[in-house]
Amino acid sequence: MTDDHGDTLYQAVSSRDARFDGEFFFAVRTTGIYCRPSCPAVTPKRRNVAFFPTAAAAQGHGFRACRRCRPDAVPGSAAWNVRADVVGRAVRMIGDGVVDREGVPGLAGRLGYSTRQVQRQLTAELGAGPVALARAQRAHTARVLLQTTALPVTEIAFAAGFSSVRQFNDTIRAVYARTPTGLRAETAGASGPRTAPATGVPLRLAYRGPYAAREVFDLLAAEALPGVEEVTGPPGARTYRRTLRLPYGPGVVAVGERAPGRWLEARLHLAELRDLTTAVHRLRRLLDLDADPYAVAERLGADPRLAAAVAARPGVRSPGAADPEEYALRTVLGPEGSARALAASGTPLDAADGTLRALFPAAAELTGHPVAGPLARALADGALRLDPGADREEAARALGAVPGVDARAAARIRVRSLGDPDVPDPDGPEAPEWAPWRSYARRCLELTPG
Structure with missing residues (x-):
């Protein structure tokens, strides 16, 4: 530097x-x-x-x-949402828990690089390799569980992704200069009462503000698929709830619209606490919490065609998807087709959670569907990847080759499933001067009457 x-x-x-x-x-x-x-x-x-x-x-x-x-609790850098290179893809996959589940070789294999290449590139740009980045993430997850739940320390160690209690203890001491029990005792009462596992894990999802929560929750309410999602409460104080298909089991998340500070209140109910890091990462992508609204407003607000729309909605977001494959399949199925697919092939929860009763069908369960089949087969056999580490250009080409996915659907999937901030509107102006925020420009235009 x-x-x-x-x-x-x-x-x-x-x-x-x-x-x-x-x-x-x-x-x-x-x-x-x-x-x-x-x-x-x-x-x-x-x-x-x-x-x-x-x-x-x-x-x-x-x-x-x-x-x-x-x-350790700040929003993630917006740069990783923008960047489509190997470092950006690696950071997104580490956030999704790939290193915890598959190790560095698994991360490197998904990226198509050797472990040495991945280590070198991440260290050069971020000052830390994949193991260190995952370790920092595990430490933060452990701190949240220590401060908000009544779980035994040993259970927290493995739920946070540590391979041993000794590794957990050593990391907490190094990062926070406290033992796990000392860290828990130090924050007693500061974060509210600790909860039992049955009541879920309470979270504060930080963002760099402003945050246009009303527009985000309006969109979630308009798209909600009964049985999988619901939005309840009056505008300004709504709660969004949905089921999640996670690596180790199902989950249910609830997040509130009202922002008491620079965060949204959320609560996660997980079959396996090992899924906490992944669930939080996917919720952040859905709500676009790691965006940089200042950079977006500076670029788009300078254009007379967008200046009024940007000024009218400070902190406008370009929401992503909690489950990229689910969103893509629902895009081609439409609301009615999605409801029928859920009824026919959804995975029921062991016990309904209010109106939430099932997980949307996985791609492998819809390969024979008359409408969604081609897309489901491309997802199931790996010809199309929409996970956080997917190569966006390769995914765009693969989408273009799927029968039944037109340009509009492909653009929506790129914006939402891939979290790409710079997708041009296929029906709108080219506007290269809006790059790298063309997805946000499109959102501003969608929100502008007339």
């Missing part, structure tokens, strides 16, 4: 600019602590400050997380 760049970052720290939370981290050499840029503590002297692109990089250099600003 050049001195000039470091000085620019230091200015953000000096002004406690929350716009940069998650975009970088700073550490103080004299205290051994790392923080988010908006940390309210006294600003350290420039000569004592080091900057890191990720929390994992700061941890790898021996710095501990600040107890006051909790830098």
Whole structure:
């Protein structure tokens, strides 16, 4: 990092600019602590400050997380949603829990690179390799469980993805300078009463704001598939609930529209707590919580065609999908076809949760469907990938080769299932000057009357 760049970052720290939370981290050499840029503590002297692109990089250099600003809980960098290269794809897959489930060889295999290449590229850009990035993520998951649930510490260790209790203890000490029991005792009462497993895991889903929650929940309500999703409550205080197909078992998530701070309140009910990290990552993608609304507004608001729409809806989001394959299949089936497919082939929950009673059929269960069959077969046999680490250009080409997926459907799937922020509207203007935020421009236009 050049001195000039470091000085620019230091200015953000000096002004406690929350716009940069998650975009970088700073550490103080004299205290051994790392923080988010908006940390309210006294600003350290420039000569004592080091900057890191990720929390994992700061941890790898021996710095501990600040107890006051909790830098591990900030929104993720918006850069990983924008970037389609191997580093961006790797970060998205690590967030989805691939390293915890399949190890670094599994991550590298999905990317089509060797483990050495993946290690080298991630370390060069992020200051940490895949193991360190996954370790930082596991530490954060463990802290959430320690502070919000009454689960035994041993159960939390394995639920967070650690392979042993010793590894768990060592990591918590290194990251938080506390034992797991000490970390739990320190926060007693600060995060509200701890819950029993049956009541779910309460979460605060941070975002860098503003956040146009009304428009997001309007869309979720309009698209809700009965039996899989529901939106209840009056506008401004609605709750979105849905079932989730996760690697180790089913789950049910609830998230509130009302934002008490720079976060949304959520609660997760999981058959297997090992799915917590993956479930949170997918919910964040659905709600577009890691977006950078400042960058979007700066680019799109400069165009007279969009200026009024951008100004009218601060923090507009381009929602993704909680289950990319499900969203793609529902796109080609339509609402009525999706309801029929759910009734015929959905996977019932062991016990209904209110109106939520089933998981939407997996692609393998719809390969013989007269409408969704071609797309389901492409997903089931791997010819088309829509997971967080998918190559977006390859996916776009594969979508174009699937019978029954027209240009409009392909664009919607790219925006929502792939989380691509820069998909042009097939029926709209080319507008290359809106890049890399053309999906957001499209959303602004959809929300503009007339």
